[in-house]
Amino acid sequence: MPMTEEFYDEEEELVGFRFNPSEEELILDYLLPKLGFHQPNTIYLLEDRDNIYAKEPWRLNHTENDIFEPNEWFYFVKRTNRKVKGWKATGELKDVVSKKTGEVIGKKRNLRFYVEGDESKTSGWTMREYSSIGNQNQRLCHLKGP
Numbered sequence: 001m002p003m004t005e006e007f008y009d010e011e012e013e014l015v016g017f018r019f020n021p022s023e024e025e026l027i028l029d030y031l032l033p034k035l036g037f038h039q040p041n042t043i044y045l046l047e048d049r050d051n052i053y054a055k056e057p058w059r060l061n062h063t064e065n066d067i068f069e070p071n072e073w074f075y076f077v078k079r080t081n082r083k084v085k086g087w088k089a090t091g092e093l094k095d096v097v098s099k100k101t102g103e104v105i106g107k108k109r110n111l112r113f114y115v116e117g118d119e120s121k122t123s124g125w126t127m128r129e130y131s132s133i134g135n136q137n138q139r140l141c142h143l144k145g146p
Helices: 023-034
Strands: 047-049 072-078 087-089 094-097 104-114 122-132 138-144
Touching: 023 072, 023 094, 023 104, 023 122, 023 138
Parallel strands: 047 072
Antiparallel strands: 072 138, 087 104, 094 104, 104 122, 122 138
């Protein structure tokens, strides 16, 4: 299902509007409602994808949407083994901390896609995976192309 926009009148233009949530907002306003922990209070619903790890990122059929920056997408993904070998973590799993409460509300991992056969050559594609504390199987992925 493509990203749907509720409460959006096609006659209106969202001039200058871009989807640019903080890490805290991604977890509290998108991931936790997806998992059923909160009532959704957001206008935009992000796409579910089951094949994000099945192909090189530039071979995925990305939905273009004007609210995202060019070459940038957000997807809900079930945790799975990465079938394409090019994704490599670029650091440790890190905590996402609420600025309001100071509590850890989720985890994030940064990944970079490397050209197959040459681990020193990056493709320019990056992904940040977000997960909640209570459910590590559902991820919210922020994918950026070169």
